Amino acid sequence: MFEFAWLWVFLLAPLPWLFRWLLPAADSGEAALKVSFLPELQRLVGHRARAHLPAWRKQLPVALLWLLLLSAAARPQWLGEPLPLPTSGRDLLVAVDVSGSMAYADMRWEDQQVSRLSLVKQLLGDFIEGRQGDRVGLILFGSQAYLQAPLTFDRRTVRTWLDEALIGIAGKNTAIGDAIGLAVKRLRQQPDEGRVLVLITDGANNGGVLEPLTAARLAALEGVKIYPVGIGADPERGAGLGIFSLNPGLDLDEPTLQAIAEQTGGEYFRARDADELQAIDAALDRLEPVAQQPIQTRPTQALYAWPLAVALLLSLLLVARELWPQTASRVTQKRPFWLRRRP
Template identity: 55%
Template sequence: MIHFEWPWLLAALPLPLLIRWLLPAALPAEQAALKVPFLDDLAEAGMNPRRKSRSGRPFIFAAIAWLLLVVACTRPQWLGEPIEQAVSGRDLMLAVDLSGSMEEQDFILNKERVDRLTAAKAVAGDFIERRAGDRLGLILFGTQAYLQTPLTFDRKTVKTLLDESAIGLAGDNTAIGDAIGLAVKRLKNQPGNSRVLILMTDGANTAGEVSPLKAAELAAANRLKIYTIGIGADEMLVRSFFGTRKVNPSRDLDEKTLIAIAKNTGGRYFRARNAEELSYIYLLLDKLEPIAKDKQYFRPRTELFYWPLSLSLALAALLCYFRLRWA
């Protein structure tokens, strides 16, 4: 169906007639010194009949051009069939650790050794693309926590900003408590049963104003469910001058605190020692139950204003042509 976005502009249709009626007629640029009463009769009598027959055309063209211009101003649109939008009702915030320890290369991705952040970007990026219907947000934290993306349905933007993040961008330390506190602040005004935070880190809280457990209490009070992910391998072979030895690259990971955070908020703790486990964790998180909301519909719109506008301009050009020809 055709829809007019600004139909009230149709009230401008009689504007030229009102102007002609209200404003005084313009005087000729050059007036004769002596008024001859029958001068107009003489001019009319001597007028070319062909030209006289055409004298009404400019008015008709001008009226049609004005009508089309007003119609174009009302912004006509073609509305398509209603399309149901998939809206699950979940408000999901991702908090990603960018501290210096995330540069540890203990993950294998596509048969290549990569650092933890690169693996997290690849897996979390796929997770973001699958979250159709959720509003997603992104928090990046290191020494401080920053809101990189507020809640949005634009999954592409969230993924792009995650891909553009870099180790050390927020500092080299780890402020887990501040990241949770920032998520509580951004989600507290959302529906209580749809608030979810997925927090991924490879270390322990070493910075920030709020302790992780205190922040978890605040999250529980605001009904924010937190899923925590501890990332990093349990062992890694390191070559040195004295030979090859095994080390634990995740020795600084505070699993006890991450487990407590998840437990206190009704979430769950996951351990990702490699890229496969990390992918499996995000597949499990994909099964979060949606919160039912009223259905939302979208009607695609196609702008049509350029058709009457083009015709109006064409008629205006035709008027100019006739005026020059009949002058």
């Protein structure tokens, strides 16, 4: 079905003529000299006097151009057949730690050493795209927590924003409590059941203003289930040389993450490698879907480019019509005198 999304735009159609009627006529204030032999002067310089046309015929191309522009601005579109949109009722927020320690390369993916954030992007991106019927959102947190993507059915866009996340974009520290608080603030506006937060971090809370366990109690009161994921290799697999070896896994506060899961009715996961990180997908599939009203969507194809292209072509023709007599006159004047037409 064809329709205009903004049909009210056509109410602006009489606007140019209204301005012409209300505004005073242009007057330079200088004296004008009217000559009755202007056609003869035009013929002397090579111009041909145009035949007198009615006023409505002169304004017709300009009126058509204006209507074409209004048609493009009214957003013409073609609506397809209604399609059912599967909904399970879950509202799933994913909070990803992007602090400096997430750049540590102690994970393996396809026989290659990769950073923690790179592995999260790869596996969590597949997880997000597979959440059929769920609304998914994204929170990035470091020293502060930011809502990168609100709850939406557009899972591909959420994955794109996850892929574009950079280390340190939200600060170098880890504000786990603030991330939970922001998630609760967003999820409390949704239906009571099916509120889920997946919290992925590799450290302990050392930033923000809200304590993780306090935020977990608020989440429990609002019915938000939290699934913390502690990512990072075991401490004994640290990298380095001699006494300077690094054990970033020691920073992970597993007792706090386990307490958060217990208070909210979720489950804690320890992701030492890719296989353990994938286990959260199966756990969330075991959640009982919440019944909701079926949703329908209609594919939409924008058609504004067609009237806009016709308007551009018509404007070029109008400009060419105005410039052609002057161009022809200059060409005639440059010809040798024996090739010029005599009056």
